[in-house]
Amino acid sequence: xRLFRLPFDRxxxxxxxxxxxxxxxLGAAAQESRETTDEDAQREEVRRSVEEAAGAAxxxxxxxxxPAQAATQASEEQxxxxxxxxxxMFVYSLSPWTGSAFGGTFAPKNVDTIFLMxxxxxxxNAQRTEVYYWPITSEYMANWFEMREEVPGRLxxxxxxxxxxxxxxxxxxxxxxxxxxxPQLLNLGEEAVRAYDDYQSRIDAYYDSLTxxxxxxxxWQQTMDRILREVRxxxxxxxxxxxxxxxxxxxxxxxxxxxxxxxxAVNLPAGRYTVKVIGEDxxxxxxxxxTLEVFKxxxxxxxxxxxxxxxxxxxxxSNDASDVFYLDGTRVxxxxxxxxxxxxxxxxxxxxxxxxxxxxxxxxxxxTWVQFDPVADATLQVLKDGQVVQEIRQQPYYVKxxxxxxxxxxxVRFDPENDPxxxxxxxxxxxxxxxxxxxxxxxLRFVDANGNVLAGSTRSVRALEQPGGSLFGISLIPLGVGAxxxxxxxxxxxxxxxxxxx
Amino acid sequence: xxxxxxxxxxxxxxxxxLRSTLYGVGLYAALAVIFLASGYFFVNSSIRxxxxxxxxxxxxxxxxxxxxxxxxxxxxLGLCSALSVSRDRDQGTLEVLFYGPVDTIxxxxxxxxxxxxxxxVVLAFAIVNFYVISLITNLGxxxxxxxxxxxxxxxxSCMVSFGIFLSVITRRMMASVIAFLALVLFFLGFSVAHTIxxxxxxxxxxxxxxxxxxxxxxxxxxxQWISPLSYFSRGMTAVFMKDFGQYALSLFSxxxxxxxLFSLSVAIFKxxxxxx
Numbered sequence: 001x002r003l004f005r006l007p008f009d010r011x012x013x014x015x016x017x018x019x020x021x022x023x024x025x026l027g028a029a030a031q032e033s034r035e036t037t038d039e040d041a042q043r044e045e046v047r048r049s050v051e052e053a054a055g056a057a058x059x060x061x062x063x064x065x066x067p068a069q070a071a072t073q074a075s076e077e078q079x080x081x082x083x084x085x086x087x088x089m090f091v092y093s094l095s096p097w098t099g100s101a102f103g104g105t106f107a108p109k110n111v112d113t114i115f116l117m118x119x120x121x122x123x124x125n126a127q128r129t130e131v132y133y134w135p136i137t138s139e140y141m142a143n144w145f146e147m148r149e150e151v152p153g154r155l156x157x158x159x160x161x162x163x164x165x166x167x168x169x170x171x172x173x174x175x176x177x178x179x180x181x182x183p184q185l186l187n188l189g190e191e192a193v194r195a196y197d198d199y200q201s202r203i204d205a206y207y208d209s210l211t212x213x214x215x216x217x218x219x220w221q222q223t224m225d226r227i228l229r230e231v232r233x234x235x236x237x238x239x240x241x242x243x244x245x246x247x248x249x250x251x252x253x254x255x256x257x258x259x260x261x262x263x264x265a266v267n268l269p270a271g272r273y274t275v276k277v278i279g280e281d282x283x284x285x286x287x288x289x290x291t292l293e294v295f296k297x298x299x300x301x302x303x304x305x306x307x308x309x310x311x312x313x314x315x316x317x318s319n320d321a322s323d324v325f326y327l328d329g330t331r332v333x334x335x336x337x338x339x340x341x342x343x344x345x346x347x348x349x350x351x352x353x354x355x356x357x358x359x360x361x362x363x364x365x366x367x368t369w370v371q372f373d374p375v376a377d378a379t380l381q382v383l384k385d386g387q388v389v390q391e392i393r394q395q396p397y398y399v400k401x402x403x404x405x406x407x408x409x410x411x412v413r414f415d416p417e418n419d420p421x422x423x424x425x426x427x428x429x430x431x432x433x434x435x436x437x438x439x440x441x442x443x444l445r446f447v448d449a450n451g452n453v454l455a456g457s458t459r460s461v462r463a464l465e466q467p468g469g470s471l472f473g474i475s476l477i478p479l480g481v482g483a484x485x486x487x488x489x490x491x492x493x494x495x496x497x498x499x500x501x502x
Numbered sequence: 503x504x505x506x507x508x509x510x511x512x513x514x515x516x517x518x519x520l521r522s523t524l525y526g527v528g529l530y531a532a533l534a535v536i537f538l539a540s541g542y543f544f545v546n547s548s549i550r551x552x553x554x555x556x557x558x559x560x561x562x563x564x565x566x567x568x569x570x571x572x573x574x575x576x577x578x579l580g581l582c583s584a585l586s587v588s589r590d591r592d593q594g595t596l597e598v599l600f601y602g603p604v605d606t607i608x609x610x611x612x613x614x615x616x617x618x619x620x621x622x623v624v625l626a627f628a629i630v631n632f633y634v635i636s637l638i639t640n641l642g643x644x645x646x647x648x649x650x651x652x653x654x655x656x657x658x659s660c661m662v663s664f665g666i667f668l669s670v671i672t673r674r675m676m677a678s679v680i681a682f683l684a685l686v687l688f689f690l691g692f693s694v695a696h697t698i699x700x701x702x703x704x705x706x707x708x709x710x711x712x713x714x715x716x717x718x719x720x721x722x723x724x725x726q727w728i729s730p731l732s733y734f735s736r737g738m739t740a741v742f743m744k745d746f747g748q749y750a751l752s753l754f755s756x757x758x759x760x761x762x763l764f765s766l767s768v769a770i771f772k773x774x775x776x777x778x
Binding site: 138298299304306308310311314316317318320322323324325326327328329331333345349358359360361362363364365366436441459460462463464465466467470471472474475476477478479481482483485486489 | 559560635
């Protein structure tokens with residue numbers, strides 16, 4: 001998602017990075033223990049270091065806060081500045097699905113409308129915490145770390161005065177299949193528990209294999225020391241077959257799973273609802289009644305990120321299918337297609353920023369396109385006079401900076417197999433390279449694997465002509481017509497008056 | 503007065519006034535100035551931006567200058583209608599006219615259709631102007647344009663009825679001209695301010711600007727029903743979105759707007775009478 005930077009990213013990332021650093025820095029901790037002379041004691045020390053690191057990692061994983069809390073928890077620095085007035089209150093903590101990730105916000109008691117997106121689950125929880133206004137950033141903050149009480153009960157959802165759903169709390173957990181920073185999935189119920197248990201068992205297996213690895217590596221090192229000693233003593237080189245292969249260091253799991261927690265998972269069709277928490281005594285929990293607005297996109301399409309080859313840092317977007325690409329002469333550019341949706345800006349901004357009163361304020365009449373995940377397995381077709389003249393596949397590209405003092409760069413195909421300068425590097429971007437001639441008007445469109453045109457992916461391409469002064473000359477046509485009519489009327493009147501005189 | 507008599511009166515009066523408009527130079531001069539301004543401020547700047555960028559995605563750059571041109575032309579015709587009733591009253595023509603087979607409805611309808619027919623002439627010039635521009639620049643002349651053409655007729659109907667309404671409620675010619683220009687400028691200024699404020703990136707906004715945006719956004723919820731330009735703007739969005747329902751709704755609401763203002767004009771005109 002390119003329009004809004006999710007606020008919880010930084011804090012959660014800090015925690016997760018710390019956690020992963022802890023996991024990966026285990027090697028150093030274990031290495032230090034090798035100073036011990038006694039072999040058994042040495043082995044025992046390595047094992048203990050690994051177990052300590054594993055325990056610390058487990059604790060860190062369990063301590064990773066929910067996005068809603070990570071986004072709205074005041075930092076130590078904020079808490080130490082001034083004396084904010086904390087008020088204990090009922091709040092809804094919210095992790096709404098934004099189309100690409102789960103955001104984080106909360107609805108203090110003065111917020112009467114909550115916004116969620118249609119078509120997917122969002123996490124809603126009823127809690128009591130201390131809330132205070134932080135004037136420096138103009139937002140409400142919650143003191144989650146010191147006070148976080150779950151309000152027991154069920155979430156009742158009403159529409160037009162009728163109860164349409166009553167939700168119980170369910171287990172939920174976020175899962176990142178490609179690691180933190182990659183795509184985020186929400187698992188509910190048993191699935192959340194299973195995903196977390198599976199992740200935990202793989203973390204445990206990793207630490208077990210790490211312990212074995214250090215044992216194997218120590219033995220390999222001892223063997224190598226002995227071989228080197230023998231070579232040194234005898235002066236005879238060893239047969240390469242006698243030299244053992246070093247053990248391979250195990251890799252930690254690349255994915256990441258949150259520890260399951262409990263909250264309400266809300267997934268409703270677009271509309272206006274009333275939500276309230278029904279306590280264990282059957283009464284409505286005070287301050288829990290709010291309006292819930294579930295919204296949907298106004299339009300759905302394919303948003304294009306466009307990178308002109310001659311100005312690769314000046315990329316631009318085209319989300320509306322009525323956009324036309326205008327070219328000055330023959331041009332090369334790269335297209336990066338994304339699934340895109342157009343939302344009401346106010347609702348989309350408020351969805352993840354209820355704790356910021358100014359965020360999105362005054363944008364009820366504005367609309368915004370949001371680009372989500374890249375379009376996968378598509379082919380770009382170039383059409384001329386309605387006929388496909390070229391099909392372009394997605395390729396990885398690498399932006400190579402010019403060497404020397406001169407500024408400049410070159411966009412080349414990323415090819416680590418044939419270009420040694422690409423080895424160990426990642427492509428700068430993956431896209432579709434388009435070379436457009438200025439000889440005719442073209443059309444670009446994306447088709448899926450079955451050849452179906454992706455809705456909203458078509459764009460016209462036209463080569464511009466320099467009009468020069470004729471642009472303004474045309475504007476004078478009405479004046480010319482007016483002058484002719486005026487002259488004709490004048491001569492007619494003159495004729496009429498002269499014939500009248502006769 | 504029977505419908506056929508009234509229709510005849512409307513036809514005769516509208517035809518006479520249209521002829522007078524077409525034989526004058528005012529309309530043509532106004533169109534030339536409008537097309538020059540739209541060519542310079544919109545078409546030329548879009549072409550320059552695209553040429554500077556090398557490759558650029560734009561919504562058809564003919565659309566904005568067309569909106570600007572027909573908006574100004576409709577304003578010009580609205581101003582003419584604002585002038586006409588109060589001028590007739592000012593000069594005493596109205597009183598004389600009403601001794602003949604003319605009543606309030608036929609008189610005001612003649613004024614309305616006169617300006618609407620004049621706008622058809624404006625549209626003919628606009629089509630030629632923008633078609634030739636699209637040919638020489640290769641900006642393109644899309645099918646959406648037909649939707650804008652129809653829409654512009656309804657915009658003009660709103661503008662003209664608004665002008666007639668102001669002309670009826672004010673007794674003096676100067677007052678109606680000032681009121682019309684002031685209100686149209688306010689609508690136009692508001693529309694521009696709303697577009698600019700909404701396009702500002704949220705991250706860089708100071709709290710003061712946010713409050714300004716809130717005020718403008720709240721005002722917009724009222725203005726969208728008062729300003730004739732808002733009806734056209736909504737219709738244009740519907741054309742871009744290929745949303746026929748919204749387009750039809752936009753046309754319908756323009757008709758309702760015209761109908762309400764015209765009915766009010768008739769009622770006020772009857773109450774005020776034809777004397778100076």
